[in-house]
Amino acid sequence: MSDTISVNGKQHSLPSDPRTSLLDFLRHDLGLTGTKKGCDHGQCGACTVIINGIRINSCLTLAAMHDGDEVTTIEGLGTPENPSVLQKAFLEHDGFQCGYCTPGQICSATAMLQEIANNWPSDASESLEGEMAATGEEIRERMSGNLCRCGAYANIVAAISEVAEESA
Amino acid sequence: MRPFSYTRARTLDDAAQLTHDDTAVAIAGGTNLLDLMKLQVETPETLADINRIGFGGIEDTDDGGLSIGALASNTETAVHPRVRSDYPVLARAILAGATQQLRNKATTGGNLCQRTRCFYFTNIDQPCNKREPGSGCGAIDGIAKLHAVLGTSDQCIATYPGDMAVALSALDAQVEIATPNGDTRRVPVRDFHCLPGDTPWRENVLEKGELITAVTLPAPVGGTQIYRKVRERSSYAFALVSVAAIIEIEDGKFTRADLAFGGLAHKPWHDPRITDALVGTVPSDEIFDKAADILLEDARGFGENDFKIPLARRTLHAVLQNATEAAA
Numbered sequence: 355m356s357d358t359i360s361v362n363g364k365q366h367s368l369p370s371d372p373r374t375s376l377l378d379f380l381r382h383d384l385g386l387t388g389t390k391k392g393c394d395h396g397q398c399g400a401c402t403v404i405i406n407g408i409r410i411n412s413c414l415t416l417a418a419m420h421d422g423d424e425v426t427t428i429e430g431l432g433t434p435e436n437p438s439v440l441q442k443a444f445l446e447h448d449g450f451q452c453g454y455c456t457p458g459q460i461c462s463a464t465a466m467l468q469e470i471a472n473n474w475p476s477d478a479s480e481s482l483e484g485e486m487a488a489t490g491e492e493i494r495e496r497m498s499g500n501l502c503r504c505g506a507y508a509n510i511v512a513a514i515s516e517v518a519e520e521s522a
Numbered sequence: 523m524r525p526f527s528y529t530r531a532r533t534l535d536d537a538a539q540l541t542h543d544d545t546a547v548a549i550a551g552g553t554n555l556l557d558l559m560k561l562q563v564e565t566p567e568t569l570a571d572i573n574r575i576g577f578g579g580i581e582d583t584d585d586g587g588l589s590i591g592a593l594a595s596n597t598e599t600a601v602h603p604r605v606r607s608d609y610p611v612l613a614r615a616i617l618a619g620a621t622q623q624l625r626n627k628a629t630t631g632g633n634l635c636q637r638t639r640c641f642y643f644t645n646i647d648q649p650c651n652k653r654e655p656g657s658g659c660g661a662i663d664g665i666a667k668l669h670a671v672l673g674t675s676d677q678c679i680a681t682y683p684g685d686m687a688v689a690l691s692a693l694d695a696q697v698e699i700a701t702p703n704g705d706t707r708r709v710p711v712r713d714f715h716c717l718p719g720d721t722p723w724r725e726n727v728l729e730k731g732e733l734i735t736a737v738t739l740p741a742p743v744g745g746t747q748i749y750r751k752v753r754e755r756s757s758y759a760f761a762l763v764s765v766a767a768i769i770e771i772e773d774g775k776f777t778r779a780d781l782a783f784g785g786l787a788h789k790p791w792h793d794p795r796i797t798d799a800l801v802g803t804v805p806s807d808e809i810f811d812k813a814a815d816i817l818l819e820d821a822r823g824f825g826e827n828d829f830k831i832p833l834a835r836r837t838l839h840a841v842l843q844n845a846t847e848a849a850a
C-alpha cells in the first residue's frame with residue numbers, strides 16, 4: 355500500500371501487513387518505543403497517542419486505517435533537552451515510579467487539557483454546559499483511561515493540576 | 523490475529539457490496555472488533571473500512587429532532603451543543619461509558635453493535651452458544667456476575683453491555699438502516715437488539731450487508747433527564763445496572779415517565795407497563811416500588827448475579843426519587 359501517515363511531522367509509508375496495529379507500527383516499524391504496550395486491549399492507556407489533536411488507544415486501531423492522519427507520540431511532544439510543560443511537571447512532581455505508564459499519561463493529559471479548554475464535559479461535570487474547570491475530581495475522571503500499576507496517581511494529578519493552573 | 527484483507531470503502535454502495543459476503547465485516551472505530559479479532563473470537567477474511575463513506579455528521583431533522591450519523595464518534599455526539607441541551611440523558615450515558623480515548627474512536631453504529639462482555643464468549647477455549655452454536659453456555663452455573671436477569675433463555679444469559687443505547691431507548695430513537703438493494707428502513711432502538719432465545723448468535727435485527735447510517739432522535743421532550751449507572755468502580759467500568767429516565771411531573775403527578783434499563787438483559791430493557799403505571803400518579807415510595815415490581819416480575823438470577831435484582835429495584839427507586847426532588 356502506498357498510503358502515508360505523518361508521525362511527529364515526518365511522513366512514513368503504511369505497513370504492508372494490514373494486521374499491524376498503530377501501536378506495533380510505531381514501536382516496531384518506526385522504532386518509536388516511547389509509546390508502550392500494556393494490555394493490547396484498550397484497557398490500560400499505556401499506548402495513548404494523539405491523532406489530529408485527539409487522544410486514542412493506538413493498540414485498538416490499525417495503522418492501515420490512518421492514511422493521511424497526523425500522529426503525535428511522546429517523542430513528538432518534547433525531548434530531554436526541551437521537554438513540554440507537562441513532561442517537566444511530571445519530573446518536578448515525581449509523577450511516576452517505574453515510568454511505564456508515563457508516556458501514555460502525558461500524551462493523554464496533553465489532549466485532556468485541550469478538551470477542558472474546549473469546554474467538553476465529563477462524567478464528573480456538574481453541568482454539561484458552560485465552562486469546564488480542571489478540578490482534581492475532573493482530572494481523575496478524565497484520566498481514568500490511564501492506569502498506573504505503581505499507583506503514582508496522587509503525583510500525576512498534582513503535575514497535571516499545576517500545568518492546568520498555569521495555563522488557566 | 524488471523525490474516526485478513528483490508529479494503530477501504532469509498533461510498534455506502536461500496537461498503538454494502540463489500541460486506542455482503544459472509545466472511546466480510548465492516549470496521550468503524552475498531553475498538554470492539556479489533557479487540558475480538560485479537561482474541562480470535564471474530565475471524566473475518568475481509569475487513570471493510572467504512573470510516574470514509576460519509577455519515578459522520580450530526581444534523582437537525584425537519585421535525586425538530588436530531589440525526590446522528592453512524593460514523594459520528596461518541597465524543598462528537600456527547601459534546602454536540604444540542605445533545606447537551608436537548609438530550610442530556612444521551613450525553614450523560616455516553617460520558618459514563620468507557621474512557622475518553624475509547625469514546626474518541628467509538629462510533630454510533632459500532633456502539634449499538636458492540637458484542638457482549640461475557641467471559642466465556644471472549645475466551646475461545648470455553649463453551650459458548652453465541653460464539654459456537656450448540657457448544658453450551660459456560661455462564662449458566664458459571665461466572666455470571668455481569669449477566670442478565672431479564673429475558674434470558676436456556677441457551678444464553680449474556681447482557682448487551684452498552685450505555686448509549688439505553689439512553690436512546692428511553693428517548694425512543696430510531697435506527698436508520700441502509701439495505702443492500704439501496705433502500706432505507708427504520709427500526710426503533712427499542713426493537714433493534716434481540717433477546718437470545720434459541721438464536722443467541724443473533725444480537726440485533728441487521729441482515730447481512732445492511733449498514734446503520736444514522737440514529738434519529740425525536741423532537742426534544744424536555745423533562746428531568748437522568749442516567750444513573752451503578753458499577754464496581756466509579757469510572758471506567760461496565761454497568762452492573764443502569765437506568766435512563768426522562769421524567770416530567772406537573773401538578774404533583776407524573777406526566778411523563780420514559781425509562782430504559784442497562785445491564786439487565788440482552789438488550790436495553792424497556793417495559794411500557796412501567797410508564798403506564800407511573801403516569802397520572804403522585805410520586806411516592808409505594809408507586810416507586812410498584813414500578814420496580816413490574817420491572818422485576820419475571821426476573822431470575824443465576825447465583826452470582828442475584829444481587830442485580832435488588833440493585834435494580836434500589837436504583838430505579840433512587841432515580842425516581844431524584845427526579846421527583848428535581849421537579850419540586
Ligand SMILES: Cc1cc2nc3c(=O)[nH]c(=O)nc-3n(C[C@H](O)[C@H](O)[C@H](O)COP(=O)(O)OP(=O)(O)OC[C@H]3O[C@@H](n4cnc5c(N)ncnc54)[C@H](O)[C@@H]3O)c2cc1C
Binds near residue numbers: 396397618634
Ligand atoms: C476497555 C473498554 C471499556 C469499555 N467500556 C464501555 C462502557 O463502559 N460502556 C459502553 O457503552 N461501552 C464500553 N466499551 C465499548 C465501546 O463503547 C465500543 O467498543 C464501541 O462503542 C464500539 O464502536 P466502534 O465504532 O469502535 O465499533 P467497531 O469495533 O468498529 O465495530 C463493532 C461492531 O459494529 C459493527 N458496525 C460498526 N459500524 C457499523 C455500521 N455503521 N453498521 C453496521 N454495523 C456496524 C462492526 O461490524 C462490528 O461488528 C468499552 C470498550 C473497551 C475496550
Ligand code: SF4
Binds near residue numbers: 638650651677678
Ligand atoms: S451467556 Fe451467552 S455469551 Fe455467555 S457463554 Fe452463555 S451463550 Fe455464550
Ligand code: FES
Binds near residue numbers: 392
Ligand atoms: S496497550 Fe492499548 S490500552 Fe493497554
Ligand code: FES
Binds near residue numbers: 450502
Ligand atoms: S509509574 Fe509504573 S505504572 Fe505508572
